[in-house]
Amino acid sequence: MLEKYFDVIVNVSLFYGIERTGIANMLNCLKPRVGIYKKGDYIVTSGQTYENVGVVLKGTATVSKESISGNRIVMTLLKERDIFGEIVAFSSMTTWPATVQAQEACEILFLPRNKIVGDCDQMCSWHRIFIQNFLRVISERAIVLNKKVEYLTIKSIRGKICSFLLEHYNKSGSKEIELALNRNELADFLNVSRPSMSREMSKMREEGVIDFHLSTFRIIDLQALKAMSEL
Amino acid sequence: MLEKYFDVIVNVSLFYGIERTGIANMLNCLKPRVGIYKKGDYIVTSGQTYENVGVVLKGTATVSKESISGNRIVMTLLKERDIFGEIVAFSSMTTWPATVQAQEACEILFLPRNKIVGDCDQMCSWHRIFIQNFLRVISERAIVLNKKVEYLTIKSIRGKICSFLLEHYNKSGSKEIELALNRNELADFLNVSRPSMSREMSKMREEGVIDFHLSTFRIIDLQALKAMSEL
């Protein structure tokens, strides 16, 4: 019954490194449920009791949260192969903290939280990899969040820009940086307004610290960039 | 050899719910190493290859990170029963992202990352709980980070104060809130300066939204508080 989804499932991060036969066995053991939703359907609603980790098999969905004053804010856009609810699965939370809604027709795989660590006595070797994958996924989520906190903690726009560029430099080793983000997205990521960011970048260009044209950036004065990276 | 640490180990979050005999078995299986450090010793240094999750059996230690410009920033203070490195353990990182240094004489238990998920064929039932604990610890770290991001993303001081109070109200259901933090700590948590925070709180009191005296706060106009909670 799940065969037709296999080409998707094989590429889901939770199943990395597990052979098709292994996945088949595991799914047999996990006894997942598949839900089919029309556009606009609620997949899970905030406050509902939590039971499963979700995997998007087909379509797209939004994760949104209601702020205290009642505004709905879309936090993530889920697409094929994405998973959701993985953080809540093993926390002590018993209800969903967010709402997931089908943005287009969706098919979702639900993995029961209590079967994930394995009820069966003999833990098959695939299952072990599965758990490792799970741990990796959660860990990396935490690492990304941590990185985000680091950026958000920097007070000045200049500091944020410098840190951002330096991180790219440290990763690539090149002073020539090609960004995949446009100005709006970058400003959003750094949690500042776009004009303010542009203003600051222009100042930095005037000062001869960096140069840029559209999405191409170049570090000119690395020392200065480092010095300014924390305020 | 590890017996003398048992009273500590029993209370380590990773071992919650596991009986003493179970812990003994597990430690036998995990083959942990104990390190003893004098004040000021480096327990792990940033960049060093990562191999173990650490557990503080005795003493206190600091987790610090070097910023790009070379400043050392203490990020966490570890005390007895605290664990460190648990986020890195199952990520794809191969080196420590931070430095851990003994603040006073320390004894540290190191659990090898590759043994945690279990090499032994028959996964004992305690081991399953252990893994669940591990998952819970990481998940809850991620949840805390997420919460932190939420607060950091709020731009205005007023918004932060409102959200903070509302969260306490939602948890306790009482409009009377007793804080465990002093002003400095609260300002720190909200990532704002203390005088600015005090100024804003006083304004809110004038406006009849809240009242407070030292660490006791009272919500007077709940509606207004909600309305202002996001700017």
Next chain:
DNA sequence: CAAAATCGGTATCTGGAGATACAGAATAGG
């Protein structure tokens, strides 16, 4: 109990960043 240290509230001054508006560049689309 007195002196010292910590803590909380307030005032002033200043700067940095947001909002808004607009124009020119780049890109997309017919």
Next chain:
DNA sequence: CCTATTCTGTATCTCCAGATACCGATTTTG
């Protein structure tokens, strides 16, 4: 290839929040 749309840089204005300083209240400690 020309039009429409999106993207980017820049200017102006305003104001929120940080830095600093100081005073009174509270707590600590010798």
